[in-house]
Amino acid sequence: MFIALGLTCAALIPPGGWAQQRFITVASTTSTEQSGLFKHILPMFQKKTGIEVRVVALGTGQALDMGRRGDADVVFVHDQAAEEKFVADGHGVKRLPVMYNDFVLIGPRNDPAKVKDGRDITGAFRKIRTAQAPFVSRSDKSGTHAAELRLWRLAGTDMPASKGPWYRETGSGMGPALNTASSLNAYILADRGTWLSFKNRGELAILVEGDNRLFNQYGVILVNPAKHKHVKKDSGQSFIDWIVSPEGQNAIAGYRINNERLFFPNAGRRSG
Amino acid sequence: MLPLELRDLCFAINGNTIIDRISVQIEDGPRTIILGPNGAGKSVLMRLCHGLLKPTSGTVAWTGRRPNRRSGGQAMVFQRPVMLRRSALRNVMYGLKLAGVSRTECELRAHDVLDAVGLSHVAHHPARVLSGGEQQRLALARAWALGPEVLFLDEPTANLDPGAAREIESIIGAIHASGAKIIMTTHNLGQARRLGDEILFINQGRLTERSSADRFFREPASAEATAFLRGELP
Amino acid sequence: MEELRQACLQALALIGRLDSQLFEIVVLSLQVSLTAVTVAAVIGLPIGAALAVECFRGRQAVIVLFNALMGLPPVVVGLLVYLLLSRAGPLGPLGILFTPTAMIIAQAILIIPIIGALSRQTMEDAWREYEEQLRSLGAKRLTAASTLLWDTRFSLVTVVLAGFGRAVAEVGAVIIVGGNIDGVTRVMTTAIALETSKGDLPLALGLGIILVSLVIALNAAASLIREAALRRYG
Numbered sequence: 001m002f003i004a005l006g007l008t009c010a011a012l013i014p015p016g017g018w019a020q021q022r023f024i025t026v027a028s029t030t031s032t033e034q035s036g037l038f039k040h041i042l043p044m045f046q047k048k049t050g051i052e053v054r055v056v057a058l059g060t061g062q063a064l065d066m067g068r069r070g071d072a073d074v075v076f077v078h079d080q081a082a083e084e085k086f087v088a089d090g091h092g093v094k095r096l097p098v099m100y101n102d103f104v105l106i107g108p109r110n111d112p113a114k115v116k117d118g119r120d121i122t123g124a125f126r127k128i129r130t131a132q133a134p135f136v137s138r139s140d141k142s143g144t145h146a147a148e149l150r151l152w153r154l155a156g157t158d159m160p161a162s163k164g165p166w167y168r169e170t171g172s173g174m175g176p177a178l179n180t181a182s183s184l185n186a187y188i189l190a191d192r193g194t195w196l197s198f199k200n201r202g203e204l205a206i207l208v209e210g211d212n213r214l215f216n217q218y219g220v221i222l223v224n225p226a227k228h229k230h231v232k233k234d235s236g237q238s239f240i241d242w243i244v245s246p247e248g249q250n251a252i253a254g255y256r257i258n259n260e261r262l263f264f265p266n267a268g269r270r271s272g
Numbered sequence: 273m274l275p276l277e278l279r280d281l282c283f284a285i286n287g288n289t290i291i292d293r294i295s296v297q298i299e300d301g302p303r304t305i306i307l308g309p310n311g312a313g314k315s316v317l318m319r320l321c322h323g324l325l326k327p328t329s330g331t332v333a334w335t336g337r338r339p340n341r342r343s344g345g346q347a348m349v350f351q352r353p354v355m356l357r358r359s360a361l362r363n364v365m366y367g368l369k370l371a372g373v374s375r376t377e378c379e380l381r382a383h384d385v386l387d388a389v390g391l392s393h394v395a396h397h398p399a400r401v402l403s404g405g406e407q408q409r410l411a412l413a414r415a416w417a418l419g420p421e422v423l424f425l426d427e428p429t430a431n432l433d434p435g436a437a438r439e440i441e442s443i444i445g446a447i448h449a450s451g452a453k454i455i456m457t458t459h460n461l462g463q464a465r466r467l468g469d470e471i472l473f474i475n476q477g478r479l480t481e482r483s484s485a486d487r488f489f490r491e492p493a494s495a496e497a498t499a500f501l502r503g504e505l506p
Numbered sequence: 507m508e509e510l511r512q513a514c515l516q517a518l519a520l521i522g523r524l525d526s527q528l529f530e531i532v533v534l535s536l537q538v539s540l541t542a543v544t545v546a547a548v549i550g551l552p553i554g555a556a557l558a559v560e561c562f563r564g565r566q567a568v569i570v571l572f573n574a575l576m577g578l579p580p581v582v583v584g585l586l587v588y589l590l591l592s593r594a595g596p597l598g599p600l601g602i603l604f605t606p607t608a609m610i611i612a613q614a615i616l617i618i619p620i621i622g623a624l625s626r627q628t629m630e631d632a633w634r635e636y637e638e639q640l641r642s643l644g645a646k647r648l649t650a651a652s653t654l655l656w657d658t659r660f661s662l663v664t665v666v667l668a669g670f671g672r673a674v675a676e677v678g679a680v681i682i683v684g685g686n687i688d689g690v691t692r693v694m695t696t697a698i699a700l701e702t703s704k705g706d707l708p709l710a711l712g713l714g715i716i717l718v719s720l721v722i723a724l725n726a727a728a729s730l731i732r733e734a735a736l737r738r739y740g
Contacts, residue, residue, distance in 0.1 A: 025604060025685075025687075030703065034700070034703060034704050038688075039688070054604065054685070054687040054690050055687060055688065056604060056685035056686070056687060057686065069592045069593055069594040069595075070592070070593030070594055070598070071592050071593050071594075071603055071604070172703075173703050174703070175700075175702070175703025175704050175705060176702070176703045178705060179702070179703070179705060182705070197704060198704060198705040199704065199705040199706045199707075200705030200706070200707050201705070228593055230593060230599075230601065319638075322642065324638055324641055324642065347642065347643075348638075348642045350638060350639060350642075354635060354636055354638075354639035354640075355740075356636075356653065356657055357656070357657040357658075357659075357660075357739050357740065358656075358657075358739075366643070366653075367643045370643050370644050370645055370649065371643075371644065398738060398739040398740050399740070400739060400740025401738075401739070401740040414643075
């Protein structure tokens with residue numbers, strides 16, 4: 001019975017999946033996928049070009065690694081230093097800025113470390129450390145993790161070398177880390193997009209935002225076809241061309257949750 | 273293939289001797305009953321003869337002409353019949369197929385033999401839902417279908433009620449009448465009297481006595497056999 | 507408790523409005539896991555049968571290995587398959603990473619040990635009952651193995667279901683090799699993981715309730731068939 005059932009199922013799956021039409025694989029970050037941005041903009045691209053975009057959402061570190069192994073055609077991430085190294089090492093063709101949003105410091109409403117009402121993110125980090133208030137770190141080599149470590153350095157602390165028991169390294173994506181912070185009533189650095197679409201907030205709220213150092217730039221890179229012959233150069237390039245075009249940029253600008261914009265297009269306006 | 277010649281046959285397991293230097297020649301013809309108290313080693317002796325167990329020392333040899341595949345050879349019926357999870361007919365055909373009989377002949381022979389043991393009416397019933405007596409008759413049919421020159425039977429009626437046991441006995445008689453040599457173990461004296469032509473009396477792994485059934489029951493030669501017949505051994 | 511109530515409502519709402527996306531995810535889950543369990547059964551059951559009847563050096567070691575592999579962490583299998591199928595890996599040219607095929611491979615690897623080890627146990631128990639009879643009928647190892655596979659078929663359904671349960675419920679391996687791509691490789695478990703990370707716990711739990719209900723329904727159906735078959739065939 002099972003064998004018959006299984007064979008029927010196998011027959012229904014064409015080799016390589018449902019690859020009816022052209023598709024590209026984009027390695028991107030959990031923040032873009034989970035914020036719902038892709039669901040909003042990709043159908044527009046597919047309608048125009050007929051190219052299906054398959055998004056594998058990982059941390060920036062893993063996403064770049066996927067590109068390095070040749071498992072993606074395009075990477076779409078947010079860690080400028082790592083992206084530039086990726087291109088310099090010959091794994092990617094060229095890095096183009098696409099859009100930005102910002103990081104926000106999330107924490108419990110009762111704010112035990114008294115960081116609220118400031119714009120100064122490094123000052124807030126110092127207060128958290130002094131108060132030894134619980135802080136959740138992604139610790140997954142994602143773009144957000146890289147940004148968080150950079151901010152700790154700016155605040156004069158070398159993380160994770162000088163961490164204490166209050167500093168919880170979860171090694172998980174933005175959503176799971178927010179879930180952890182929510183149940184621990186801990187502080188956490190998050191990207192605004194994921195925060196806005198996150199539902200299990202509990203007692204958490206945005207405490208610090210608007211500092212220039214919380215700027216979060218996204219870039220897009222075509223994986224180097226010279227290194228990986230199977231990379232779908234043309235389809236991948238059309239995606240990149242589209243997303244930095246006025247049409248793609250408008251699509252990004254048009255994505256809102258509760259009338260709040262999540263990402264701000266800035267292709268061609270800013271170098272990094 | 274008969275006669276069957278056992279020479280200094282020994283079998284031990286974990287240092288316990290079960291069969292102890294048995295030498296005997298079993299000829300074609302009479303129904304041979306291996307008789308003895310519980311734990312005497314009857315079943316082990318039968319498995320050694322049938323080839324299911326390897327002797328620790330000594331030999332089991334069939335000294336007659338080699339049997340051909342289509343008929344002849346040996347078969348065995350166990351105390352607990354092992355019924356395969358399929359119909360009665362398919363159980364019989366299973367053995368025939370393994371013996372290399374063609375499919376059409378398999379089916380013909382299987383029907384014939386089921387008829388002979390009185391199971392035609394349940395030929396297409398699943399074997400495992402038959403009664404104990406029917407299952408044992410089916411086991412006999414499966415063995416008989418092979419047309420064995422020698423049929424070993426290990427306590428074939430031990431788990432059956434007297435009525436079912438009688439039916440089995442009459443089938444054994446029919447199988448013998450059809451030309452098969454019967455070698456059977458039992459600890460049931462009545463059955464040994466009814467079915468036996470000659471008796472091999474085994475006690476504690478040794479062959480203590482061999483004689484015709486008449487003589488064995490009239491005047492046993494050994495003290496152990498005398499005690500056994502009086503019901504003093506288990 | 508409030509969350510659990512919410513989850514139940516979510517699950518009912520999803521089913522109620524015949525959500526087409528949900529339907530797609532459920533169908534893909536079933537396709538992937540049923541195919542994986544078929545592949546695993548075709549490979550695992552013969553291995554189990556062979557281990558049940560064969561005597562060879564190192565058999566015990568192989569059995570221990572299979573039993574241990576039942577606890578194989580899905581993430582490890584996922585990574586292994588990922589590295590094999592990655593463009594930079596040995597099977598990279600096939601280009602099947604992030605496809606349902608890759609997920610089938612990962613799940614099959616994960617459950618072959620389960621099906622192999624559990625079916626070995628089932629058939630070894632049956633072999634204890636069958637061995638003498640089958641050897642007496644002259645069955646070679648290969649025949650014996652296939653006879654056991656057929657005769658224990660009703661118990662093996664349970665074994666295969668155990669494999670299916672593990673396959674359909676696992677997330678660690680398929681999320682790595684499938685990538686949880688919307689509309690391509692998103693199955694029940696990866697969808698649940700995604701909704702959990704988005705903090706939508708009621709929706710995640712609602713999907714979980716649907717998954718569990720499906721598995722229960724499938725098991726109930728198989729169990730009914732098994733009961734009926736056992737009553738029929740004994």
